[in-house]
Amino acid sequence: MEYRYLGDSGLKVSEITYGNWLTHASQVENDAAIACVRAALDVGISTFDTADVYANTGAETVLGEALKGERRQSLEIATKVFGPTGPKGHNDTGLSRKHILESIDGSLERLQTDYVDLYQAHRYDHETPLEETMQAFADVVRQGKVLYVGVSEWTAEQLRAGHALAKDLGFQLISNQPQYSALWRVIEGEVVPTSEELGISQIVWSPIAQGVLTGKYQPGQPLPEGSRATDDKGGAKMIxxxxxxxxxxxxxELKPIADELSLSMAQLAVAWVLQNQNVASAIIGASRPEQVHDNAGAAGVTIPAELMSRIDDALGSVVERDPAKTNDSSPKTREA
Incomplete structure (x- = not known):
């Protein structure tokens, strides 16, 4: 496993982050989820990403149990706040001061830790003043409950405004967590250049495009039984x-390129996002330990420029590049 600095900070994270968005307390039984976490630790993954909204707080609970007994200082635990949790009442969502201060305490209890290394705004809140949100983040940092602050799926303009406020309040905004893969490149035009200027790294989700870049879905063929594309708990809609x-x-068309590098298709996909130097880490999910071992093989891989060009040529016009897609990811009104 290789490790990279997160933004302009002294915090290092593993190039591969283990995430439990659609798996823990949802698609995967707890014993299997814990086995996947053990596999992640075995291959040197030290960074673990979750969110309070995943499985309505259930994913944090499972991750806390899975990491119990590990040396806390050797881990980087990241979670997020924004989405509706609990009974999903009118203040159970968004980035208000009330929701942030209450949510961090709930997350810490479920994760069985005194602090999280990275606390992230899961989306941009159009209905709460940004000043209120950033002040709340500053306060949880000063309380020692949060070491670093990041965001997820913010536009370049939102990153710039948040970064400026954070600086004024005496803390750093060091990361953004966007969707990014060889098929979904919407951050390249605006978000990445702005982040490079501001000292913000990307921790990217869905580097294998919900499994599509593994090549297991064949054109004109039935969907593999038990695959994400057949999951009615959310996986099918996302894919x-x-x-x-x-x-x-x-x-x-990517299969020959993967073969040339002696990589699996999944490893090629994860290695591809890690070629972007603004990407500090790629988040992988897993329902089986062997998937963790396979994806972790992408760490430290260098894809020659000629093969990167061949990947571009193979995917051609099917790549999504529209920067406006980032703005579309944050709801304009709260769900509750």
């Missing part, structure tokens, strides 16, 4: 944007 023959046919 549907890629499930067309044009995309699936293009993805099959």
């Amino acid at each position: 549907e944007r890629f499930m067309n023959d044009e995309v699936l046919t293009a993805v099959q």
Whole structure:
């Protein structure tokens, strides 16, 4: 495993982050989830990402149990706040001071820790003044409950405003967590250049495009039984944007490139996002320990420029690059 600094900070994270978005307390039984966490630790993954909204707080609880007994100082635990939790009442969502201060205490209890290394605004809150949000983050940092602050799926303009306020309040905004893969490159035009200027790293989710870049979905063929594309708990909806023959046919063109590098298709996909120097870590999810071992093989891989160009040529027009897609990811009104 290789490790990279997160933004302009002294914090290092593993190039591969273990995340439990659609798995723990949802698609995967607890014993299997814990086995995947053990596998992550075995391959040198030290960074673990979750959120209070995942499985309505259940994912944090499972992760806390899985990491219990580990040396806390050897881990980087990240969680997020924004989405509706609990009974999903009118103040159980968003980035208000009330929700942030209450949510961090709940997350710490579920994760069985006194602090989180990285606390992230899961989306941008259009209905709460940014000054209120950033002041609340400053306060939880000063209380010692949070070491570093990040965000997720913020636009370049939002990052710039948040970064300026954080600086005024005496703390750093060091990371952004966007979707990023060889098929989904919407951050490259605006978010990445702005982040590089501000000293903000990306911790990217869905580097294998919900499994599409593994090549297991064949154009014109039935969906593999038990795959994410057949999951009615949320997986199928997330993957549907890629499930067309044009995309699936293009993805099959990556197989010879992976073979040339002696990588699996999944390893190629994860290694591809890590070629971007603004990416500090790629988040992987898993339902089986062997998936963790496979994806971790992408750490430390260098893809030659000629093969990066061949990947671009193979995927061609199926790549999504529209920067406006980032703005679309944050709801304009609260759900509750």
